Every structure is written in C-alpha cells, then in structure tokens.
Amino acid sequence: MRNLIVNEWVSLDGVVQAPSDPDEDRSGGFEHGGWHGSYFDDVARKWVAENMEHAGAFLFGRRTYETFAAFWPQASAEEQVVARPLNAKPKYVASTTLEGPLAWHNSTLLKGDIPDAVAALKHEEGGDLYLIGSTRLAHVLIEADMVDEYRLMIDPVIVGSGKRLFQDHGALRRLRLVERLDTSTGALLATYARA
Numbered sequence: 001m002r003n004l005i006v007n008e009w010v011s012l013d014g015v016v017q018a019p020s021d022p023d024e025d026r027s028g029g030f031e032h033g034g035w036h037g038s039y040f041d042d043v044a045r046k047w048v049a050e051n052m053e054h055a056g057a058f059l060f061g062r063r064t065y066e067t068f069a070a071f072w073p074q075a076s077a078e079e080q081v082v083a084r085p086l087n088a089k090p091k092y093v094a095s096t097t098l099e100g101p102l103a104w105h106n107s108t109l110l111k112g113d114i115p116d117a118v119a120a121l122k123h124e125e126g127g128d129l130y131l132i133g134s135t136r137l138a139h140v141l142i143e144a145d146m147v148d149e150y151r152l153m154i155d156p157v158i159v160g161s162g163k164r165l166f167q168d169h170g171a172l173r174r175l176r177l178v179e180r181l182d183t184s185t186g187a188l189l190a191t192y193a194r195a
Contacts, residue, residue: 001123002056002122002123002126002127002128002129003122003128003148003149004059004122004128004129004131004141004146004147004149005055005129005130005131005148005149005150006131006138006141006142006147006150006151006165007051007130007131007132008132008138008150008151008165009036009155010152010153010154010155011154011155011157011158011159011162012154012155012157013159013160013164014164014165014166015032015161015162015163016162016163017030017032017135017159017162017163018030018032018033018035018162019033019035019036019037020033020034020036020037021033021034024067025063025163027163028161028163030161030162030163032159032160032162035155035157035159036153036155038185039153039155039156039157039185039186039187040185041183041184041185041187042184043183043189044153044183044185044187044189047153047181047189048153049081049082052081052082052085052086053085054127054128055089055127056089056090056127056129057089057090057091057092057121057126057129058086058089058090058091058131058132059091059092059093059094059118059121059129059130059131059132059134060091060092060093060094060131060132060134060137061093061095061133061134061135061137062093062094062095062097062098063133063134064132064133064134065091065095065104065107065134068086068104068132069102069103069104069107072086072087073087073104073105075087087104087105087106088106089106090106090107091104091106091108092107092108092110092118092121092129093107093109093110094110094117094134094137094140095110114137114141115140115141115144115146118146122146135163135164135165138165139167142166142167142170142173143167143170143171145173148193148194149178149191149192149193150175150190150191150193151189152165152188152189152190152191153187153189154187154190155186155187156185156186173194174195175192175193175194175195176192176193176194176195177190177192178191178192178193179191
C-alpha cells in the first residue's frame with residue numbers, strides 16, 4: 001500500500017499560502033506572497049530534490065495544478081532536478097471545474113468522491129503519493145484521516161494571515177518525528193508520521 005505524504009513549505013504560524021512569489025495567490029487579500037524563498041540553502045535544495053525523486057506520483061488541487069502545469073514543462077536547466085520528476089511522473093488532480101483530458105503530460109483528473117479516489121490510489125502498486133501545495137485538497141484528506149506522513153520545511157517567519165495547512169476545527173492527531181534536518185537559514189526540515 002502506498003503512503004500519502006503531504007509535502008509543504010510552511011511558516012512558523014502554519015501559513016502555506018503563496019510561499020514562492022508575491023503574485024502566486026492573492027486570494028483573500030493576501031499580501032505576503034514570496035515569504036519562503038530566502039530560507040533555501042544547499043540542505044533544503046537537496047531535501048526538495050530527494051522528495052521529488054522518491055515520489056511515485058503527485059496529487060494536486062486545481063489551483064496548484066494549473067500553476068505547476070504553466071511553469072514546470074518550460075523550467076530552466078537549473079530547475080530540472082525538480083522539473084524532471086514533476087513532468088515525468090503521474091499526476092492526479094482533484095477538481096470540480098477542470099475537464100479532461102488534461103494537457104500536462106501524465107495527468108489524470110480524479111473522478112467522484114475525492115477521499116474514495118485517493119484511497120483507491122493508495123491501494124495501487126507503486127511509490128508513495130506526494131501532495132504539494134493544494135491547501136483545500138490537503139484539508140479534505142487530513143479531515144478524512146488519510147495522511148500518513150507530513151514533510152514540512154518550517155521557515156522561521158510569522159506571516160500573520162493566509163491559508164493554513166491545519167484548520168482550527170480538526171481532530172486531535174498524534175504524530176512522531178521521523179527525521180529532522182537543520183538548515184543554515186534557520187528553517188527546519190521535519191518529517192512526521194502517524195504516532
């Protein structure tokens with residue numbers, strides 16, 4: 001059985017919205033986009049590349065899928081360490097507004113109830129499923145208690161507002177620390193699994 005791994009860049013106060021670019025996601029009046037980039041170092045870059053390489057497939061919500069599909073197929077030579085696995089490996093997209101077939105190579109639109117569709121993917125043969133970005137999809141799968149592991153780059157910044165990985169009305173879920181790496185920028189690379 002495959003594991004479902006939520007892989008996110010998160011601020012110290014739990015915000016995951018628009019980490020990469022000021023205009024990435026301004027929904028809800030969010031004005032702090034691009035808060036994450038200055039926390040990368042060689043350790044973090046290696047960690048991200050290894051996560052991408054070890055993924056068996058990726059899960060996306062519509063917004064993240066559209067953002068990635070517009071960028072990664074045309075990525076620069078320096079970005080190929082991330083682009084290659086994203087472009088080559090299977091991608092599954094949860095959306096009520098997109099219609100198939102999806103343009104990005106090896107992308108499939110999930111049909112029906114999303115937790116049921118993801119449960120079916122978890123029971124298939126293959127490498128682990130990695131969810132990146134896709135806050136709404138993460139909320140659905142966390143609430144359905146389907147997440148096996150969280151791989152978080154926790155940046156030493158308080159963003160103050162924005163979309164958060166964990167909702168206030170969620171259930172108590174105990175985790176255990178599997179791995180922790182420190183970066184030179186103060187960010188922590190933490191892997192948590194079900195306790």
